[in-house]
Amino acid sequence: AQKVTQAQTEISVVEKEDVTLDCVYETRDTTYYLFWYKQPPSGELVFLIRRNSFDEQNEISGRYSWNFQKSTSSFNFTITASQVVDSAVYFCALSEVNSGGSNYKLTFGKGTLLTVNP
Amino acid sequence: DAGVTQSPTHLIKTRGQHVTLRCSPISGHKSVSWYQQVLGQGPQFIFQYYEKEERGRGNFPDRFSARQFPNYSSELNVNALLLGDSALYLCASSQDRRGEQYFGPGTRLTVT
16 A cells, blocks of 8 residues: 655744655555645645656756655655745655556655744 | 635544535646645555546545536535545646646545
8 A cells, every 4th residue: 555654743933944854655566657736825735746766866956846755665856955835734645556557545644743933 | 826726624523424525626737636635644645537537546445425517616526424524635637638637725534
C-alpha cells in the first residue's frame, strides 16, 4: 500500500529564512509519481511540481527547490528566502502508475502548515 | 483560461439528506477526480472519471456516487448524509489519465 509521511505538522520561520519541508513515501511499485501541492487559506490546492520515479535530478524553480532521493524514499521541498505569501499548508503526494499508464489516485500526506512571520 | 470550477462554494445539510456537488474541468481536460478533505487531514481519493466512465474508486461507501457528462463536467452525489461527511470536497481535472491534476476551490459541506 502507498503511504506518504510528512513528519512536520507545523513550521514557523521568520521572513527571508530558508525552510525545508520533509516528505517520506512508501510504495511497492517501481513506477510512480511524486507531487507537491500548496493549499493557502482559500482552500484551493495549487500544483507545484510532479516528478516521476525514474528522474532523480533535483529541480529548482525560482525560490523553490526539490530534492528527490530514491535511496531514502524522500522528496523534500526547500523554500529559499521565505516570504509571508509562502504561508500555507503544503502537501506531498504519491501516485502509482498502473498497467494502463494512469496515475489517477493521489495519496496525500497530512500536510505541513508553514507560517512565515514578517 | 478558466481553472477548475466547483459549485456550490458552501453547503449546509441535515443528517439523512442527499447532496449533489458539481465540477467543471479546465477546458480540454477529459478526466475528473474527486477528493474528500476532512479538517486537518490530506485529501482522500473518492473517484476518477475519464471519458465518462469510472476509472478508479477509493475506499468510500456506496452512499457516494458520481458521474461525468458528455461535456466532461461531473457530479458527486452523497446519499444519507452522516455527520462524518462534513468536509471540503475537491475536484481535480487532468488532460488524460496520466496528466497532472489541477484542483478547484472545493465545496465545503457541513452536515448538522
